[in-house]
Amino acid sequence: MKVSVRLFAGLRERAGRDELVLDLPEGARVADALAAVQHLAPGTSLVLAVNREYADPDVELAPGDELAVVPPVSGGAVVDGPLSLDAVAERVRDPRAGAIVTFSGTTRDVAFLDYEAYAEMAAERIDAIVAEAIERHGLCRAAADHRYGRVALGEASVVVAASAPHRPEAFAGAREIIDRIKAEAPIWKREEGAWAEGAVPGAPETPDAPADPEAERPLGGRVLDVAIDARLEHGGHVLVVHGVAEAEARVGWLGGRFHQLRCVEALDPAPVRGDVVEVRRLGDDELLGEATVLDGAARRHGPTNDALVRLVALERGEEPRDDAAIAPPPLDAEALALERRYAEAGTRPPHDVDLTPDERAALFALREAGRVVLLERGRHVHVDFAA
Structure with a gap:
């Protein structure tokens, strides 16, 4: 079985070409391909990307797989041209955000740096990193741009922005994004003719992510x-x-009026559907509001369309079944018009900041009805309303 393997950075220079053709036996695995190219980097840990995903050594290869040997990565870019911190910050603005944190990594001490990237895979890896940081830290939006080619002294090679309702989440999200990009994205940096040492890439582990209190x-x-x-x-x-009874709880916002309270200790008696509980601020005991319990033994979940549909039904006194469709609450003409706008936008729906104040109010109604869900880059897409 003949397979082509793409090479980058120092491996490409040592081989004198961008690609090698390997003759491997049928049923060959990732470890066999790595052994065939190890002479290009003796004593260096290499990773094989199969179809733009880092692959374990025992993964079996198949004809037609897109293969690339990835040496240790050192951070970098997938944009050809100057970066704008203002532009990336603008992309994360959101009416829910009380904090926007930005980061710019710039060339220092030398006249320039040269960056090389496995651009197709790097773009996908960075998109995944951003999406996972949004989910993990409850961000409103996040974005990252990265440059390749020559980056002069004082110019940015990478810019990151994250927005969140409060600053701790925004700082933590931005920090995770830049740290993981440097550790995982297949991008290499050359300084004064030498490729910089970096980290061996692999599956995301987010070692510096803040610990979850739960x-x-x-x-x-x-x-x-x-x-x-x-x-x-x-x-x-x-x-x-x-x-x-009282207990400390962590808050998860599900959309609209719906929240999830994850209690650290048991409440006795345990709240059941229809009970009213007080929600108070820790420390000064200030009353934040009275909450009606819709499910006293809920499963942990994020802000998904199914969760919102179920909660709308529970609030209306219905008992949703797994096989039952639930009619949405009435929506006004503005909400239905906005829903059509999202549907017509297809894969690139508008940002919240592109909406008028009336449309933002309509979007809130759609979210509460379970008609629109939040996706990785802070955009929203139309979804069918069903259980």
Whole structure:
């Protein structure tokens, strides 16, 4: 079986070509291909990308696979030309955001740096990193641009922006994005003729991501799905009071009036559907609002369309079944017009910042009805309303 393998950075220079053709036996695995090219980098850890994904050594190869040998990566770019920090910051603006954090990595100490990238895979890897950071930190939006080619002294080679309701999440999200890009994106840097040493890429481990408070101490209480006429801080901690019982809880915002309260300790008596609990600020005991319990033993989930549909039904007193469609609450003409705009936009729907104030109000109604869901880059897409 003959397979072609793309080469980059120092490997390309040592081989004197961009690509090698390997003659491997049928059933060959990633480890066999790596062994065939190891002479280009003796003593260096190499990784094989198969169809633009880092592959384990025991993965079997097939004719037609797109293969690339990836030496240790050192951060970089996938944009040909100067970068704009203002432009990337503008892309993450959002009416929900109270904080926008930006980062710019610039050339220092030398006249220039040269960057090379496996651009197709790097773009996909960076998109995945950004999407995962948005989900992990509850960001409103995030974006990252990266440059390849020659980057002069003082110019940016990478820019990152993250927006969130509060600054801790925005800082943590931006930090994770830049750290993971340097560790995972197949991009290489050459300084004064020598390729910079870097990290051996592989599956994302996010070693510097902040610890999840829920991972530090197990949930001894219940997870409550509630409706409340107050916007609670996503990821924040509050005090839930039910009668004489109280427990600290972490907040998850699901959309509209719906929140999830993940209690650290058990409440006794345990809240059931229809009960009203007080939600208070930790520390000063200020009342943030009264929440109606829709599910006193909910499963943990994120802001998905199915979750919103289910909560709308519960709030209306219905019992949703797995096989039952749920009719949406009435929507006005503005909301239905905005829904058509999203549907017509296809794969590139508009950002919230591109909407008028009336359209933003309509979007809120669509979210509450479960008609629109938030996706990785802070954009929204039309979805069918079904259980």
